[in-house]
Amino acid sequence: MTSTTTTTFTAKLTYLFSGVKAHSIAGPLLILMILGMMVLPLPAFLLDMMFTFNIALSIMVLLVSIHTLKPLDFAVFPTVLLLSTLLRLSLNVASTRIVLMEGHKGPDAAGKVIEAFGHYLVGGNYTVGIVVFIILVVINFMVITKGAGRIAEVSARFTLDAMPGKQMAIDADLNAGLIGEEEAGKRRTTIAQEAEFYGSMDGASKFVRGDAIAGILILFINVIGGLIIGMLQHDLDMATAAKSYTLLAIGDGLVAQIPALIISTAAGLVVSRVGTDQNISTQLAGQLFSQPQVLILTAAIIGLMGLIPGMPHIAFLLLAAVLGGGAYLLTQRSRRITAQAPAMPAAQPEIQDASWDDVMPVDILGLEVGYRLIPLVDGAQDGELLRRIKGVRKKFAQEIGYLPPPVHIRDNLELRPNGYRIALKGVVIGAGDVNVGQYLAINPGSVGGTLPGLATTDPAFGLPAVWIEAHQREQAQMLGYTVVDAGTVVATHLNHLVHGHAAELLGRTEVQQLLDRLAKESPKLIEDLIPKLLSLSSLQKVLQNLLEENVHIRDMRTIVDALTEHAGRVQDPHELTALVRIALGRAIVQQIWPQAGELQVMALDSGLERLLTQALQASPNGTGIEPGLADTLLREASGASQRQEQVGLVPVLLVPAPLRTLLARFLRRAVPQLKILSHAEVPDSSNIKVTSILGARA
Template sequence: MNDALTLQGFLGRLNIRQMLAPLLIILILSMMVLPLPPFVLDVFFTFNIAISVMVLLVAMYTMKPLDFSIFPTVLLVTTLLRLSLNVASTRIVLLQGHTGPDAAGKVIEAFGHFLVGGNYAVGIVVFIILTLINFIVITKGAGRIAEVTARFTLDAMPGKQMAIDADLNAGLIGEDEARKRRATVAQEADFYGSMDGASKFVRGDAVAGILILFINIIGGLIIGVIQHDMSAGDAARTYTLLTIGDGLVAQIPALIISTAAGLVVTRVATGQDIGQQLVAQLFGNPMILAITAAILGILGLVPGMPNFVFLMLGSMLGFLAWKMMRKSAVSEQAAEAAAAEQLPAAVPESVEASWADVAPVDVLGLEVGYRLIPLVDRGQDGELLKRIRGLRKKFAQEIGFLSAPVHIRDNLELRPNAYRLTLKGVAIGDGEAYPGMYLAINPGRVSGQLAGTPTQDPAFGLPAVWIEAGLREQAHVFGYTVVDASTVVATHLNHIILSHAAELLGRQETQALLDHIATELPKLVEDLVPKQLPLSTLQRVLQNLLEEGVNIRDMRTIIETLAEHAPRNQDPLVLTSLVRIALGRAIVQQLYPGSNEMQVMALEPGLERILGQALQGGGEDASGIEPGLADTLMRETATASQRQEDLGLPAVLLVPGNVRWLLSRFLRRVVPQLKVIANAEVPDSKTIKVTTIIGATK
């Protein structure tokens, strides 16, 4: 009873699909050593032909090469199957060939007699031609393409990974999508590398087919004449026909498999299968069909030519061209009629102005030229619309509040490919984008130059080149970061939003943020605003944090700190400094992720005292600093910051808390990337290492 249950459980755990591949390999290998009856050989030969046809059809109907990623393994298995069948059929041919033409089964007999008319000389010629076509033309070409593609795919991997990282950092894609794209890049390299190796199996199979042919013929002659007392002519005719049939029944599936391999490695993924691409690109232009029909018609009128065939094909192509031109004309008329129906009605007489004519200014705006309209057209599912939605979501997750939506409209005053970014009605950024082309950005370490239109990356000002789509892979190989037109605009917009986050946090956004926090911390929010602190002061504190690149995601800490100190002080600058101290761990972690040591710049003690006195005498700005000192301070800070960045370190200046705000505002104009932090903001667990002292005596 227990044994039966154990056996039943074992059988239940067996997966038929998992067992199928090992069983098939074992069966193929066993055919090399075990004798097979003619009927079983017929079954396996038929199965081999069916598999080759299935592989060819799958290769034709796949949308992109990775859809058939198992193909290199299929090439190996089918090659092994053909060689096993050759060994099994050779054994039967040499053992039973003297008994008649059907000694090795009906399939070999049919290929040996029907396809070559029972003439073994013709059979040898046909077999050699098929083998040469397979070996020299198809397999060699497909192998070369696979080799070159594998090399370029491997060379382009770093550039593709950088492009994925750029999209991820810009908020255009999520972490899951980035992980999926990285896996696809790795799979492409593995696939073409495997195809390069698998093509060698097919070439070896073709060589083995020729050698097996001559070995079987020579072996058959020896066995027929010596062992079975056949005449040399009868032995040559009998064994040669059987060998030719055996070779053809294996070589034709090999030719089909090689053709499938060539189709897989030569096609370009466009979202269509080969049949759709063929019809759309080869027979899609009626003018080409008409010209071809005219040429065939002229050749059909030449005396001595096969007039009927040329005139028949020319008439068919001409009729097809006429039908396509007529269909195109009808479509254009329908489009014009539809456009005419959508024309606006006559403009009525002007009426008095009203408050409805006063349009509010958009907080964030994107104006595009007419050639960029498809990128933002909802009807065409514009790619830029999806990216903007992703940008706002990523901004909310990283910064801590939801920015105003981006209002998009076309502007005929702009150049066709130009766009303009506006903040509260004022232009703060512009650029150009070319749909269908790619922007190759030079990160500073490229290995070659590209043909295209030189420009600059509109977001960060890096040198770049607008290139055609065909140069994309070459740009990846050279080390460029390659992005499409929608990514260019989206990255520029993302940079603008992050740079002006403080201006995007208006009174309405602050109230919405409080309402959102109140769902989880109702009592804390209620005690702070408006009982202890006006909404305007809270907004000013949050804007001060955003101006210096500090996110406001930790609203619990911000509100608790303000609730603690607001009864004693209502000054936004003082409250901001206290909040920064409470957020010190997060601020330092953002600057030095995963490191316990902080390599920072610092001020000379005498300079600290002078700046402290200037702050007392000049208020919140730098008007109390002597001009010569201010110029020296800016120059030395810029030099030290550049030195820090050259070493791969963040430009961070550590100062006393009483001068932090003054220096941050003063130096930010000269060194935008500089972060000024106070001593009190550094957690006790961090080790401070001063790399440069600004103001020290030279």
Template sequence: MDLLLTLQNYIKRAGLVSMAGPVLIVMILAMMVLPLPPMLLDILFTFNIAIAIMVLLVSMNTTKPLDFAVFPTVLLITTLLRLSLNVASTRIVLLEGHTGPAAAGKVIESFGHFLVGGNYAVGIVVFSILVVINFVVITKGAGRIAEVGARFTLDAMPGKQMAIDADLNAGLIGEDVARKRRAEIAQEADFYGSMDGASKFVRGDAVAGIIILLINIVGGLIVGVVQHGLDISVAAKNYTLLTIGDGLVAQIPALVISTAAGIVVSRVSSEENIGQQLVGQLFKQPQVIMLTAAIIGSMGLIPGMPNFAFLLLAGSMGGLAWYLTQKSEKAVELEQAEVAAAPVVTESPEASWEDVAQVDVLGLEVGYRLITLVDKTQDGDLLRRIKGIRKKFTQDIGFLPPSVHIRDNLDLRPNGYRITLKGVEMGSGEAYPNQLLAINPGSVSGELPGMQTRDPAFGLPAVWIDLAMRDQAQVMGYTVVDPGTVVATHLSHLISTRAAELLGRQEVQQLLDHLAKVSPKLVEDLVPKTLPLGVVQKVLQNLLDEGMHIRDMRTIVETLAEYAPRSQDPFQLTSLVRVALGPAIVQQFYNGAQELQVIGMDKDLEYVLMQAMQSAQGGVGIEPGLADTVLRESRAAAEVQEQMGLPTVMLVPSQLRDLLARFLKRAVPNIRVISHDEVPDFKSIRVTAMVGGRA
């Protein structure tokens, strides 16, 4: 044993294992050219039979097809081996066939005499039957199974990939396990595709066997009669028996290999090999065996039938059925005894924290026709787009949003998708993988044929068109996007508008930890010494809720640290932070502009609103009539700004900013409210629209 292990280690270190394949192929090809002595042919024919038996046994002892993934290559090599042996034996048969039946070696002689009794007519019939069985039944069936298996495996790949991604996003498996499972799925598809092609080699081998048989018989007769002067009957007997022996010694291993191929592609993957599955499933029900024994026994009682054979088999099957019945009853009694001995549980188990299912913060559910958008093997790039969305969101807004958990949902329409936030739908739509969405920005030159709809992100009129109409739509002024972009844009728009809800305490802590790497003392003095983490979170959410970014965390934390000892009211702290961020706020709306063209408010209306704030309980109430006036005037002013192509920004005193911002948020969502204190001193102001008066 030690010597064997030492030899194996030496072979591995010397790299001889990697050379085995090329050397074997070269030897097989050389056999077609170089003449071989009969003794070497005997060894090679025996080796061919041994290889076929090994392949059959390995195929029967595998538990899943990928355990024998090299099988398609083995089919090709064994086919080449048989054909090269046929060529080598044909050479010897034609050269030495006149000397007698042993001219091509003992193996061919034995197959020609022992298996068919030395009768070449019987040999031709037996050979033909073997070829028909191999070609028409086994090989054709195995090829068809491999073809269908490859098709269904490819169709099932997107669902399997989705399941792996869902498990990975849910944290049930790691990246290494997911990578391994993806590789197994790809290997399974490659295996069935290779088996479909490799089965053609075996079928071609069967056809070649028939042609070689005919060539050898005709060629042998010509060589024996013309060149060696043999009698036609003697030549026919010698060369035909040699040819039949040669054909049988090649077709029997081919039949074994084809059977192994059929077993591999027709089995269902499980933890048991073929033998265990056959015994465990075929002889699982004693009633079936007993009924079969009764039918066979009844046939054995018919006069003229081979009574002994039928009754012997019926008795054997009846005994087997009785044995299995007794074994099953004992197993049931043992199980009942174990149940009786076990303590009786009258109540269901108590609920535990394991029963609590966590809700995904961000989720994307797709119908089954949209699986191709998230399947990389089908050129689906939605996963890459989502990664890009998260990265851009991080750069623009200032914090890393939660991962988007993608899963298929059969309850949705086939082309439907749904975007969820903490388990609640915040947007939905439809996308068509083989079409394009042509969006009307408002200045198109005509209409396009197709399914009318609206852009799910911004509600613009749109139409789903065929792929061939892309250029025509672009010429007419449409904005043309693919289905992946439609879903990605919708998702990007929703998470941008709902950024405040995505900022949890964990994200706030991560922001502070990131800032602490460069300013540890600043963060240490603020949280938790001066402000609770929840107040910092609320301030940041208030900023995000009004469409601001929080990239300048240093300024935000410094401002909070400065004013936190005086007040811990998140709304008051938000106002102070906004003043500190004033230049960034103004730049967000007026990028590089020196003059700010804003919506102003009439002084009288400002005075009335301040009086209403002072008199209202809590300082946040507005009388209904006054509220209606403010809303109407604000909408009109916003329309004036939009018509002039200017930002819809309203400039008000700092005392009114929080009130008006919250008041107008839902009624006039396109207006942004800033205070005088937020405008830098180096900026000039020009009122271009007025609320409550004229500009």
């Protein structure tokens, strides 16, 4: 019966733990073991093993802290700090039990590790041991832990303050097509983890401070308790009891405080470092010992100090010689690198006669950069601008509905070193200057202060901005600036210009590609339209008309259906565009008002509407509008649009269908932000609210 019960119990345990991985139960087992050491008595050998493990753990934590590139690479550090503190305290409790129970037997009563720290490290002198212990506690408690805690506290506060600015920068990159939803999600998660990490480090540092205080109390408790137990229970004289128990207590305290000091140092290294792509060792070697001039001056100063009478000449002169030798080696290495640099190019061969190969075709889209911007577009140097331009083209294709031409990039020595320009069919449509290695802090209109730096304007939208250094980035984000790097500035400018010239970028090649793509799904639909009812050039003009008014052409099926229906009786591209807009009405309304709801629009006064109708009848192309009427219309449209934007509404003018094309042409350049809709384009299910009347005072 007993055997059967045991077998059943074993089978149940096997079933319960069959799906549990070893690493998933390591944490709970470690915590249970730590708590068990506080209650259960441990033999001296096992105590030696645990003290050795504690020292090894602290060294591992220090080495990992040195080799991490940024704080989040060691995100588990606050938990490790708590567990290591709890482990030291449990070892203190276990060792105290052995010291008080077995301390009268000799210096190795509590294990060899405590004996070594109590005798060999302080020479068996308990007075020296107490002084060394107190110094270690002061260093740990007052200097390292307090400083690391303060850094973590300030870092947590600044990280929280900078979160809105960082989120705005992520949203800006996402809207510009520079990153995808997945990358944006990862960046948001990283920002949240930074705030949580520094907050946790601020709290975890309190554990170390409490551990230092507990170490002092445990030392005095062990000394006083040992004296009482040794003299009253084991009949030892006061001198013998004091020496035995005090040395054991000091050894116990030192063996706990040295790992605590190492862990605190690791915490300080983690929270005080600036995140780069180099670990601490590489940063120290590259930034502290990389300049021969610094080493030469230091060697000269140390050498002069060594020549002063009464100074330890050997120590000072030896160190000066080492520093001088290091400076000499660095200088020699710099000369070798310079000598190995590529020589000047040889003389150019004789110029050949001109040929048709010298006639270069004009790039549809071109980007020219100055020589300082070449690293941004050099694939061999992992130029970030190349990746961002790919993102711009991909986002354009998703939003507008066709793939834009590739961007041809070349360097131009005639430009300023930091300059760039963007050309459409050989004509410059945008230009600017960016500073590689710096960040552009853009003022969106609601910042909380000013920044030192080079004042400029955002080349894409003309907003006031400042070029700042990398270390000012978090400060700018906390003040409400949108902070972007040089590559993002160029990519955003390119994205803005490409969207603004979408109609010009749509050539016959792109139109034919759109038709070929649609023909794979509905070949009969294309056969009925092109070229039976409409020429390819007329279709191109209709699509360009739509793009000029910021209407996307993703829904080519609806566009082709509408043209097939009306092209038999209408051939004018502008009239066809108006009919296609009616078919795309629901998509146009959704593009203007993404959140379906009440459509708040402006309308024409009945008198002004009548006058415009008469002008349209007299001159169908709109050239017959009387100058006074044209001036009134422009003034009213501009003022009403500004008022709409000030209250956070999209400026939209709702007009009768016959007037829409006329007003769209007339107002497009003067009031580019104003969108013109006809009554026929608004779905019947939409609720319309007129917010203002144009010409009501005319």
